[in-house]
Amino acid sequence: MSQQSEDGKVLADIIKNVHRRLRQELKESGDSESSWINHCRNEDRLKEYAKSMHQLATEHWERLRESNPDTSRINWTWSFLSNYFLGNGCEIQRQKSKLYIDWPKLMFKDSKISVLDVGSCYNPFKEFKELDVLPVDLCPALESVYQCDFLTVPVGEKTFLEDQSVLSLASSSFHCVVFSFLLEYFPSCSQRWTCCEKAQQLLMEEGVLVIITPDSKAAHSNSKVMRSWREALEAIGLKRIKYEKLLHAHCMAFRKTSIDPPITSDDRQLLASKMYIPQDFHSQSDSEQEENDHIKFTEEEVAEGFTYLPMLND
Numbered sequence: 487m488s489q490q491s492e493d494g495k496v497l498a499d500i501i502k503n504v505h506r507r508l509r510q511e512l513k514e515s516g517d518s519e520s521s522w523i524n525h526c527r528n529e530d531r532l533k534e535y536a537k538s539m540h541q542l543a544t545e546h547w548e549r550l551r552e553s554n555p556d557t558s559r560i561n562w563t564w565s566f567l568s569n570y571f572l573g574n575g576c577e578i579q580r581q582k583s584k585l586y587i588d589w590p591k592l593m594f595k596d597s598k599i600s601v602l603d604v605g606s607c608y609n610p611f612k613e614f615k616e617l618d619v620l621p622v623d624l625c626p627a628l629e630s631v632y633q634c635d636f637l638t639v640p641v642g643e644k645t646f647l648e649d650q651s652v653l654s655l656a657s658s659s660f661h662c663v664v665f666s667f668l669l670e671y672f673p674s675c676s677q678r679w680t681c682c683e684k685a686q687q688l689l690m691e692e693g694v695l696v697i698i699t700p701d702s703k704a705a706h707s708n709s710k711v712m713r714s715w716r717e718a719l720e721a722i723g724l725k726r727i728k729y730e731k732l733l734h735a736h737c738m739a740f741r742k743t744s745i746d747p748p749i750t751s752d753d754r755q756l757l758a759s760k761m762y763i764p765q766d767f768h769s770q771s772d773s774e775q776e777e778n779d780h781i782k783f784t785e786e787e788v789a790e791g792f793t794y795l796p797m798l799n800d
């Protein structure tokens with residue numbers, strides 16, 4: 487393995503270890519709230535994660551993006567958003583919905599698409615001038631990214647920002663919410679579900695939730711998981727309108743079709759359980775499981791460090 491690949495592996499191992507420890511701590515305490523609070527207090531761990539993720543993405547994955555733009559989650563998101571909001575994508579969805587109503591005109595401030603990038607780390611979408619991005623992260627890698635725990639941040643009438651932190655986010659105010667490699671960070675289904683419900687509240691009608699989740703295997707090997715997420719999100723008025731499997735990720739866009747879907751607390755529990763990832767069910771020790779996962783990856787994947795991010799393995 488080249489020095490470059492070795493470096494990528496070290497960085498990705500740091501990231502993977504944090505996910506693994508979070509799962510372990512939840513298993514031990516059985517209480518997702520208290521283990522999350524403890525995690526958030528561990529500043530050294532959060533900062534090391536942020537630095538490693540930033541470096542892995544900008545130094546290692548960026549090379550892959552340059553050599554093969556079709557592998558990039560960033561390019562995919564931009565291409566989808568420009569087609570949906572600036573091209574005829576939204577209009578096509580209106581026609582497909584067969585709701586022959588007078589749709590309200592989509593409004594843009596300064597002609598820009600407003601994007602909330604949750605778990606942004608280093609604001610990978612800042613290069614697109616047509617996007618007005620609010621990049622937020624539990625532990626930002628850069629000062630330009632706002633500090634925010636998306637699990638606990640209140641949703642209210644207005645977005646309040648203070649000293650590079652988010653105090654609240656305005657409901658129905660974003661054209662797009664992005665979860666790029668975010669959901670698998672969380673050790674529990676209920677935390678992933680909390681994020682999805684919050685995204686639904688923050689989107690304006692016809693806005694889109696973009697979810698990107700890492701997986702280097704063929705699309706069908708995790709189709710059950712992707713179907714389960716689709717069913718859960720559809721129940722809260724987020725209809726999947728685009729799915730594509732890239733070399734290393736599943737990319738999905740969900741369109742907000744209804745404003746306030748009626749959900750009971752029983753529904754909520756069932757829907758939350760649908761936001762599972764295969765790691766939730768690993769019975770042997772995570773490290774053993776991940777060692778086994780290793781064997782299945784190609785040389786190219788190993789070289790790019792993708793094997794060392796959590797993969798959605800059955």
Ligand SMILES: C[S@@+](CC[C@H](N)C(=O)[O-])C[C@H]1O[C@@H](n2cnc3c(N)ncnc32)[C@H](O)[C@@H]1O
Binds near residue numbers: 536607610666
């Ligand atoms: C794997 S990184 C993905 C970074 C970036 N989105 C990308 O695609 O390269 C996951 C990020 O989610 C952030 N994160 C985890 N939990 C969060 C939360 N509750 N609120 C906001 N950000 C969170 C982490 O700090 C980390 O930067």
